[in-house]
């Protein structure tokens with residue numbers, strides 16, 4: 242019987258304080274270099290990481306993908322939360338972050354790749370469709386064409402019944418790109434998201450989760466062509 246994540250006590254992040262301080266400085270430095278791509282001045286909190294996984298069914302042998310791993314806040318939570326025979330694939334575009342991630346969690350493969358290429362990367366690395374995809378990508382600041390390609394990759398890479406979970410900052414909820422992302426996700430994933438407010442993060446955030454229906458509705462040919 243699958244365990245629900247609410248039944249599993251998530252331990253504190255095992256990171257030493259020194260590692261965390263270093264990660265925060267690194268994150269800030271990379272934000273200054275690539276503000277729109279990093280999209281935040283600090284890594285997410287452990288509280289937000291916990292909420293990203295809360296309510297997702299765990300089952301033996303499950304496969305999880307993470308998009309935009311950064312300094313690994315969600316990656317660490319996923320590694321702790323996965324069942325013993327589960328595994329994860331984390332994609333991150335920034336090689337500086339990837340250097341911090343590689344080899345840190347035995348059951349999570351961290352690669353320097355664009356989230357847009359998830360389906361191809363998964364195939365190359367011998368991964369089948371994912372049970373769940375967790376994203377820390379800053380959709381409120383990424384170019385909308387990039388967002389569309391990423392959502393298309395998610396749609397192609399997710400099992401029917403699988404979930405796509407991401408978050409948006411409360412202050413950015415009404416940003417035009419944030420709204421366009423939500424509408425595009427509904428269109429491509431064919432379902433409305435659930436949402437949960439998380440105050441224990443700076444800034445406060447809303448966790449959004451879509452579940453891919455068994456029969457995903459077709460999107461128009463024109464739209465698919467333009468996505469390739």
Ligand SMILES: C[S@@+](CC[C@H](N)C(=O)[O-])C[C@H]1O[C@@H](n2cnc3c(N)ncnc32)[C@H](O)[C@@H]1O
Pocket residue numbers: 278279280281283284285308309310311312313314315332333334335338354355356357376377378379387
């Ligand atoms: C807001 S940070 C989130 C980092 C981490 N998940 C967290 O919550 O602390 C967004 C991350 O997405 C990465 N990113 C942005 N665009 C990307 C893309 N197209 N493919 C993969 N990673 C990307 C950035 O380099 C950055 O590390």
